[in-house]
Amino acid sequence: MTAARSRTIRNFSAGPAILPPEVFERAAEAVRELRLGGHDPAQPGSGMSILEISHRSPPYDAVTKGAEELCHAVLGIPRSHQVLFLQGGASLQFAMVPMNLRVEGKPAAYIDTGAWSTKAIAESELLGPTVVVASSKETGFDRIPAMPAADRYAGASYLHITSNNTIYGTEWSEIPDAGDVPLVVDCSSDIGARPVALERIGLGYAGAQKNLGPSGVTLVFIRKDLLARKPAGVVPKYLRYSTHAKDPSLFNTPNTFGVLVLKLMLEWLKGQGGVEAIAARNVRKAERLYACLDASALCTPIAKVGSRSLMNVSWTLGGAPEGERAALTKRFLAEAEAEGFSGLKGHRSVGGLRASIYNAFPEEGVDELVAFIREFERTA
Numbered sequence: 108m109t110a111a112r113s114r115t116i117r118n119f120s121a122g123p124a125i126l127p128p129e130v131f132e133r134a135a136e137a138v139r140e141l142r143l144g145g146h147d148p149a150q151p152g153s154g155m156s157i158l159e160i161s162h163r164s165p166p167y168d169a170v171t172k173g174a175e176e177l178c179h180a181v182l183g184i185p186r187s188h189q190v191l192f193l194q195g196g197a198s199l200q201f202a203m204v205p206m207n208l209r210v211e212g213k214p215a216a217y218i219d220t221g222a223w224s225t226k227a228i229a230e231s232e233l234l235g236p237t238v239v240v241a242s243s244k245e246t247g248f249d250r251i252p253a254m255p256a257a258d259r260y261a262g263a264s265y266l267h268i269t270s271n272n273t274i275y276g277t278e279w280s281e282i283p284d285a286g287d288v289p290l291v292v293d294c295s296s297d298i299g300a301r302p303v304a305l306e307r308i309g310l311g312y313a314g315a316q317k318n319l320g321p322s323g324v325t326l327v328f329i330r331k332d333l334l335a336r337k338p339a340g341v342v343p344k345y346l347r348y349s350t351h352a353k354d355p356s357l358f359n360t361p362n363t364f365g366v367l368v369l370k371l372m373l374e375w376l377k378g379q380g381g382v383e384a385i386a387a388r389n390v391r392k393a394e395r396l397y398a399c400l401d402a403s404a405l406c407t408p409i410a411k412v413g414s415r416s417l418m419n420v421s422w423t424l425g426g427a428p429e430g431e432r433a434a435l436t437k438r439f440l441a442e443a444e445a446e447g448f449s450g451l452k453g454h455r456s457v458g459g460l461r462a463s464i465y466n467a468f469p470e471e472g473v474d475e476l477v478a479f480i481r482e483f484e485r486t487a
């Protein structure tokens with residue numbers, strides 16, 4: 108039986124983020140008892156909770172292998188790539204990527220599209236030669252810069268991009284083609300949101316806490332030939348991708364619950380019709396919200412047309428007189444909170460407002476926000 112929540116909230120948080128009610132239900136079932144055949148009550152139970160069962164047991168083996176298979180079948184990760192479920196968040200990948208993929212004599216190349224890629228660059232700089240080959244810093248990261256000419260990164264160990272910039276609400280319109288240079292993509296906040304050319308990616312990583320489940324699991328997919336790379340420096344065993352690829356995602360005790368929820372999320376996504384179907388819904392949601400903001404004399408979207416994210420929509424109350432903007436933003440947030448809208452505060456580095464509308468966020472929630480924005484503007 109479902110225990111109802113005490114309040115109905117529209118959760119616009121950037122992460123950890125909203126998950127579908129069905130996933131909460133199934134996760135709760137597995138906390139009570141992990142079933143050997145998934146959720147079918149006719150299947151035998153393991154007699155144990157996902158929280159207590161060994162990661163070396165057959166029921167957990169079915170969870171991790173099932174999740175891995177769904178990453179290929181539902182997300183479309185090519186079979187040429189090894190799927191890994193790691194810990195340490197996307198932030199650990201900022202270090203693991205240069206540790207594992209930088210080869211002697213070849214710098215690591217990055218495109219800087221704001222806070223998260225800036226952090227990835229800083230980590231790479233700690234570890235060795237690093238070049239920034241394009242950036243949108245000059246315009247306050249309000250857009251995705253043009254893909255640099257191939258000769259800018261031709262001699263690099265890899266080229267790193269952040270496909271969706273959670274803070275500013277900018278997103279690459281497509282995964283670029285980096286030719287022979289392995290492309291590394293931080294796709295934490297748009298994995299599974301739309302069909303993209305995943306085959307162009309040498310290594311992709313995503314903290315799960317947006318489109319894939321709870322925090323504490325990081326999806327990594329790495330082209331198998333890159334597992335054999337000889338890195339420029341010494342890499343501790345735990346931090347080598349090859350270590351985690353050997354007995355996939357079972358080198359040490361994984362986040363068993365997190366992997367289970369990731370699997371449930373992918374089953375839910377499959378049930379929604381997969382990435383193409385969810386993308387159509389994501390486009391409708393984002394278009395409605397941007398249309399409202401563009402039509403508003405009060406709201407100013409941060410991301411420029413052509414670089415706008417489907418997942419994170421950031422804006423300021425730029426139409427208000429400068430001296431009143433901060434107070435008006437505070438009032439917006441207080442009134443929104445009172446209406447049951449949570450998580451609309453913009454990231455502290457840019458201020459303003461942000462609505463994160465990940466895969467699990469319902470269309471009607473966007474309509475409600477649009478109505479709220481219009482009413483707020485009318486009475487502001």
Ligand SMILES: Cc1ncc(COP(=O)(O)O)c(C=O)c1O
Pocket residue numbers: 121122195196197198199223269271272273274293294295296314315
């Ligand atoms: C694009 C992107 N990269 C990296 C991170 C950092 O992720 P984590 O907290 O899992 O280390 C985030 C967090 O929001 C993000 O949005």
